Amino acid sequence: MAALTLYELNSMVRDVVELGMPGSYWVEAELSEVRERSGHCYMELVQKDLTGNSTVARASARCWRSTWASVRPGFEQVTGEHFRAGLKVLLQVHAQFHENFGFSWIVTDIDPAYTLGDMARRRQEIIRILKEEGVFDLNKELCLSLFASRIAVVSSESAAGYGDFCNQLDTNAYGFAFSVRLFPAVMQGERTEGSIISALDAINSEADDFDCVVIIRGGGAVSDLSAFDSLALAENVANFPLPVITGIGHERDESVLDMVANKRVKTPTAAAALLIENLKHTYDRIVQAQERISVSVSRRMDYERVRLERVSGRIPVLFSLVKTRQQARIDSFFARVGAAAGRIVAEERLRLDRLSVALAPAVRQRLSAENHRLELLGQRISAVDPAILLRRGYSITLHNGRAVYSPGQLSDGDVIETRLAEGNVRSVVRNKDN
Template sequence: METPAHFTLKQVAESIRKTIAERYSRTYWVTAEMHKLNQTRKGHCYPELVQKEDASIVVEMRGTIWKQNFERIQQKFFEIVKEPLHDGMELLFHVKITYHPLYNIGLEIIDIDPNYTLGALQRERQETLERLNKEGILNSNQNLEMALVPKRLAIISQADSKGYSDFVTLLNGHPKRYHFNTFLFEATLQGDTAIKSIQDQLKRIQKVQQHFDAVVIIRGGGGEIGMHCYNNYELAKAIATFPLPVLTGIGHSTNLTVCELIAFRNGITPSDMAYFLLSIFEELDAPLDEALMKLPKQIQHLLQGTKNQFDQLTRAFQQEVQAALLLEKNTFHGMVKDFEFQVKHKMTHSNQILTELRNKIRSSSFYLIETQRNRQENSVNFLQVHTKAASNSARQTINTQITQLIRILPRTFEMEWTKLEQSEIHLKLMDPTVILQRGYAIVTNEKGVLSAKNQAASGDELKIVTEAQELKAKVK
């Protein structure tokens, strides 16, 4: 059998390379996510380019950026977006399709359009806003009511951040030394890691929300890419639905992010947010300053007016009192004279009545005393007679009863003694020992003595007690 015509693998690979080179001779603009940059020590990059649908990778292809191109692309990208290239970015690549016998089909990246990246961030921003609006939570945080004096602040920032340092310095450096209670919840504030980091700190704050009046998220300035995390839907939703007012001062951007738009209040910089909080204290403090300036004069004027009014009232009161006293004095003298006349008249009349009553009482008392004396004498005589008769009758009755008791008691004792002897004989006959001597036995099971209510059943173990012995039996 003859060997068929064939090609070596190298020949096939070379043919594919030539075909692809002829078919894809020009360059193309391709959108993809740079999953990993994969920069080498020599300066070349071999990024992994992917396309995702529903969070799943549907296409993956190898890319190549030679050192000289990478340095140019990186510099141009940083000048426009103020951030270096990094993993996970959606980019617009200017590519040439290539084939390598060892590395298969790939894309040689000639350039990257930084303006497309800015546009992608804007699209994410718009999609997040529309989604929050559709869910009805776009203005939820802005509709909250903040404390009249928001002095207890939960700050989400980095301890070594200049923005945090400026913010705290301004709050504590006011000439009037307004007092703020601040607590730092440290978080990453830039890039993709900031999303989860800020969300975690918001969850911590929510557990102790009763200790705070507001939440302040602050960071220093940065490029647009560094702030793309603030257009993320999950982070924006966490801020929109947070139960405390959220204040933001996260950079110098002129194009506000979603988190800034939906926050209770936003400032371009941390310093702006500090000035806003201080302005609340100043607005409340200004009327007090004005009042402190006016208060001494107003008090002095009020006291002088009150003193004048009091003096006038005092003089008028003294005149009224003197007139009232004079009138009452005259009235009182008239009443005293009238009273003296009435008393004298009543005394004369009363003396006459008393004299008449004295005479009547004197004659009536003598008659009553004689009458009572006669009645007492009659009562004493009557009691003497009847008491003697009653005593004799009671003595006869007692003697009769004693005689009857002497006659009846011996017979009664004899009858009762006979009853006791009969009861003793009956009890001896009922003694279980006597009954057993007569041939009877006591039969019991585990429930007690056998009876109509406790009858033996098959299998029961019985105990039989006679006068002479104790037996055990089993019912069959």
């Protein structure tokens, strides 16, 4: 059996397509990607399941320049929307199979009366709910730290965007040091929402260790951005206690997550550039403040130097004036002290003279009184003088040098002495009771 060439096989497919599907069809689909090149429009069409999370059909479509130039202005004028990803559209297409380029749906008309697709309506509903809850701008109200360098990153560990982000920070032109910690998450597909929320929960438990959170996605289809139009994920980011920076989309695409984040950039490298620029701005402010302080201090020193020179020039004159004034004060003080001392000495001398005059009569009177008192005391002493009593015939009996007042003081054999006016008599006591 002879083998067919690829061209022959593709030609057969083309004939089957042209014969089996000769007409045009109206088809409703959601735009997951729209690109314009050389005047032509290239589209990626998707159909989601009823939950809106899983893609059940996907196809490529093209609108050639001649048709696109007429249908695009009419569509945008009627809908008030740019022809972009996220819209659900009604297209008139016919099938085309080219031997070299494969199968594609060729768009010949677009119904502008067909409104926004389910993806866009769901996004608007999420935005409405977030605004009603009062959290839509909550994360935007947080201020990115001037010294933000401790970065928590939510991304796929194997994503090229994460590597580009880290490399951008590590090789920054200013030598700024960043501390980056990855919290791995799935960044496309049905698991995206739950995976990112889990990563945010892990960061929240260590929130004091970080300055901000960066959610980045390294490339991927635009249709995968629908995972970031999630109410639960948007609420987590809106209420997060740290500023959240997103770099998950392309230049022309914006997810709900981008809308509620503190800052939104296009790519992971743009997120790194934002952080570098933030530190650069802080560094410039510090340098400018340093320069202003230096200039201010220099001016102040010049002013104080001139002022000091003026003061130092006035010091000798001031010192001379002060010295003269103080010397005059001292001289006046000494004069007043001398005069006061002279007055006090004169007053005390006069007082002493008065006291001396008054003292002599008092002394003489006191001496006379004391002499009279002594004479009286002498008379009293003379009256009780033992010698006088002895001359009168009295005697004194002594035993062991003590006067005897009672016979009870003596015992037989005691030697007593009797003192008389003209001598002493010794006796021995015998028969004391007789």
